[in-house]
Amino acid sequence: MHKDNHRERLHTSVAHDPYDARHHGSIHIPIYQTSLFSFDTYERFTQAHANEQQRHVYSRGNNPTVRYLEDKLAELEGAEMSKCFASGMAAISSTILSNVKAGDHVVCIDQAYGPTRHFLQHYVARFQVETTFVDGRSIEAIETALRPNTKLLYLESPSTMLFQLQDLAACAALARSRGIVTVIDGTWATPVFQRPLALGIDLVVHSITKYISGQSDSMGGVVSGSKELVGRIAEGEYMMLGGIMTAHTAAQVERGLRTLPLRLERHERSGLKVAEHLLRQPYVLRVNHPGLPSHPQHELATRQMDGTSGLFSFESAESHETMRAWADRLRYFKIGVSWGGFESLVSANPTSEDHGVPGARSLVRLHIGLESPDDLIRDLDEAWAQTSASEASAAAGRSGQ
Numbered sequence: 001m002h003k004d005n006h007r008e009r010l011h012t013s014v015a016h017d018p019y020d021a022r023h024h025g026s027i028h029i030p031i032y033q034t035s036l037f038s039f040d041t042y043e044r045f046t047q048a049h050a051n052e053q054q055r056h057v058y059s060r061g062n063n064p065t066v067r068y069l070e071d072k073l074a075e076l077e078g079a080e081m082s083k084c085f086a087s088g089m090a091a092i093s094s095t096i097l098s099n100v101k102a103g104d105h106v107v108c109i110d111q112a113y114g115p116t117r118h119f120l121q122h123y124v125a126r127f128q129v130e131t132t133f134v135d136g137r138s139i140e141a142i143e144t145a146l147r148p149n150t151k152l153l154y155l156e157s158p159s160t161m162l163f164q165l166q167d168l169a170a171c172a173a174l175a176r177s178r179g180i181v182t183v184i185d186g187t188w189a190t191p192v193f194q195r196p197l198a199l200g201i202d203l204v205v206h207s208i209t210k211y212i213s214g215q216s217d218s219m220g221g222v223v224s225g226s227k228e229l230v231g232r233i234a235e236g237e238y239m240m241l242g243g244i245m246t247a248h249t250a251a252q253v254e255r256g257l258r259t260l261p262l263r264l265e266r267h268e269r270s271g272l273k274v275a276e277h278l279l280r281q282p283y284v285l286r287v288n289h290p291g292l293p294s295h296p297q298h299e300l301a302t303r304q305m306d307g308t309s310g311l312f313s314f315e316s317a318e319s320h321e322t323m324r325a326w327a328d329r330l331r332y333f334k335i336g337v338s339w340g341g342f343e344s345l346v347s348a349n350p351t352s353e354d355h356g357v358p359g360a361r362s363l364v365r366l367h368i369g370l371e372s373p374d375d376l377i378r379d380l381d382e383a384w385a386q387t388s389a390s391e392a393s394a395a396a397g398r399s400g401q
């Protein structure tokens with residue numbers, strides 16, 4: 001299907017549900033605030049228990065409000081099945097655990113979300129599962145890292161500090177030829193801009209906390225894929241580890257989901273406008289945004305994604321302290337972790353020596369929210385004018401002493 005048609009149709013998918021007589025035609029699925037479901041006969045109870053993924057027995061397994069959200073997300077992702085969790089990390093850790101056992105090997109990209117890397121390197125390692133971290137931009141590096149006992153290839157594309165991509169179709173084909181399960185963290189692109197299952201990836205995880213919720217008021221995660229792989233997680237880690245999504249959270253996320261494509265179109269437009277402005281600023285050495293033609297993987301980005309969201313970074317020759325002082329002066333960008341909500345955010349970090357562009361001393365990540373991009377640009381410019389003036393007067397003071 002043409003990319004633009006697909007994007008247009010998503011607006012209908014999130015807004016429309018078939019008439020549901022069980023709920024008197026209610027426009028929203030009711031919040032099933034219950035821990036258990038009761039039965040009028042023991043026989044019906046036994047039948048439901050034997051098929052807990054389809055029937056409702058206990059909310060740690062299958063709650064109707066959560067199931068409604070899962071079905072909606074599966075539709076957007078083009079998946080047979082989705083399972084929602086209490087957080088992105090609950091979805092990620094359960095998905096990893098479901099696919100490894102003692103003696104197995106995992107290949108993971110070196111730019112994956114920090115706690116995911118930590119989970120593989122320090123937690124899963126306690127159970128004799130070894131992980132090799134590789135530069136995901138290179139399919140050769142991934143292939144070289146594979147071993148006869150590799151069971152899982154873990155991707156995150158784009159990554160969310162340096163915005164590096166993996167070639168998803170190539171990774172999927174390689175892994176499939178060796179019987180290796182592929183998982184991708186697709187949080188940045190959401191199902192609106194990227195559908196990895198159509199490219200051959202086995203499982204997609206998202207932190208719902210970010211764009212899917214979009215309101216910065218709820219936490220959640222989701223894994224989507226085949227009935228076989230997601231069903232195994234649902235019956236195993238979902239039930240055993242208990243990191244479940246509650247009915248209230250599912251209802252809250254459903255509200256956010258209704259406007260996901262609408263919000264993302266604005267995040268995309270505003271993000272690109274601010275990124276293009278930054279390209280011309282004296283304090284910016286390089287902008288890491290896959291939607292910019294200057295991004296080294298821009299061609300791959302346009303090939304495997306339908307659009308770009310509002311989170312990107314830039315590298316600066318200015319010190320970490322200077323960029324922190326600049327961030328302090330911003331009016332509209334709040335200082336904080338996370339992203340994907342209506343609000344713009346900034347975080348300034350020292351660059352890691354392995355990845356920075358030559359001369360870079362700091363890496364600044366911006367989330368472009370739903371405010372006017374012109375206000376945001378003015379904010380960035382004014383904060384820089386004040387910061388550079390204050391640096392210049394401090395330098396003059398030092399040289400005058």
Ligand code: PLP
Binds near residue numbers: 087089160206219221
């Ligand atoms: N994946 C990415 C790319 C993230 O940025 C985050 C959180 O920041 C997560 C996963 C984890 O999600 P959560 O905080 O919902 O557990």
